[in-house]
Amino acid sequence: MAHNPARPLSPHLSIYKWGPHMLVSILHRATGTALAIGGGVIFAWWLTAAAMSPAAYNIFYHWVVQADPASLHASTQRLANILAKIVGVGLTWSFFQHMASGIRHFVLDTGAGYELKTNRLGSILTLAFSIVATILFWAVIAGKY
Amino acid sequence: MGTGTSLGRVRGLGSAHSGSHHWWLQRVTAASNLVLLIWFVVSIARLPVLDHQAVVLWLKSPLAAVPLLLLVISVFWHLRLGLQVFIEDYVHEEGGKIALLLLLNAYAIGAATLCVFSILKIAFGGVPA
Ligand code: HEM
Numbered sequence: 725m726a727h728n729p730a731r732p733l734s735p736h737l738s739i740y741k742w743g744p745h746m747l748v749s750i751l752h753r754a755t756g757t758a759l760a761i762g763g764g765v766i767f768a769w770w771l772t773a774a775a776m777s778p779a780a781y782n783i784f785y786h787w788v789v790q791a792d793p794a795s796l797h798a799s800t801q802r803l804a805n806i807l808a809k810i811v812g813v814g815l816t817w818s819f820f821q822h823m824a825s826g827i828r829h830f831v832l833d834t835g836a837g838y839e840l841k842t843n844r845l846g847s848i849l850t851l852a853f854s855i856v857a858t859i860l861f862w863a864v865i866a867g868k869y
Numbered sequence: 870m871g872t873g874t875s876l877g878r879v880r881g882l883g884s885a886h887s888g889s890h891h892w893w894l895q896r897v898t899a900a901s902n903l904v905l906l907i908w909f910v911v912s913i914a915r916l917p918v919l920d921h922q923a924v925v926l927w928l929k930s931p932l933a934a935v936p937l938l939l940l941v942i943s944v945f946w947h948l949r950l951g952l953q954v955f956i957e958d959y960v961h962e963e964g965g966k967i968a969l970l971l972l973l974n975a976y977a978i979g980a981a982t983l984c985v986f987s988i989l990k991i992a993f994g995g996v997p998a
Contacts, residue, residue: 753955768983826899864914868917
């Protein structure tokens with residue numbers, strides 16, 4: 725293939741100028757992977773514990789959702805709850821980001837939305853959506869946990 | 870890559886040895902994920918509490934158990950396809966690639982089966998609320 729040295733090689737991550745479309749593209753992969761491993765394991769733990777016994781479920785519940793004040797490990801559990809909440813917010817944001825970006829994928833798959841301005845706007849919209857949806861979701865469940 | 874004729878590559882001799890069907894299934898499961906996960910997130914947000922009794926009573930209804938079963942199949946299939954591409958893109962050494970793909974299958978099939986069994990056990994009344 726003819727090679728014109730004046731043209732930039734691509735992709736060359738260290739000299740690339742970042743734009744929202746690049747960010748959203750790599751975030752789709754990062755959030756998908758985080759959901760697949762983190763989300764998948766926590767979800768399977770939750771369901772399996774529920775199917776085993778109330779005691780098994782309570783281990784999940786007290787370490788993840790809410791510490792048991794009567795437990796010997798209450799203070800460690802409270803710490804774990806804080807970590808779980810950070811992971812939980814991260815996973816819900818990942819979910820909303822991956823979802824919005826996935827819908828953007830459907831549009832791009834039809835061949836639409838590649839004009840520079842439209843493409844850029846679409847990627848910014850996925851970020852705006854995921855942040856707003858995460859805040860709304862936690863506002864709804866905040867009173868409960 | 871780069872070996873064989875264009876037709877040969879199209880017929881599945883590229884780096885992953887197949888492609889368009891995988892790509893299509895990723896979209897099909899993405900669409901079913903979209904519907905089922907919106908249902909799931911809304912359902913979880915609407916449960917007044919998330920304790921054992923609430924979850925068991927919720928899953929006793931066929932209208933909760935069946936969508937959740939479909940969700941498990943759709944999500945674990947989708948993530949198996951997705952992580953496969955991730956591994957094929959970044960792990961170039963053949964042995965490591967095969968080992969990771971086997972591990973991925975063990976995880977996806979194992980965790981999905983655990984979830985399916987758990988949902989059925991609760992739904993069929995195998996867990997006292
Ligand atoms: C809300 C519904 C979802 C939609 C609309 C969606 C959409 C998509 C699409 C279109 C792709 C293909 C991207 C490409 O070809 O480059 C994809 C990839 C992926 N998805 Fe999803 N997805 C959803 C939910 C999930 C969930 C819940 C998980 C994990 C538990 C997940 C994990 C992944 C992974 C690991 C990939 C591969 C990423 C990559 O190779 O870059 N997705 N998703």
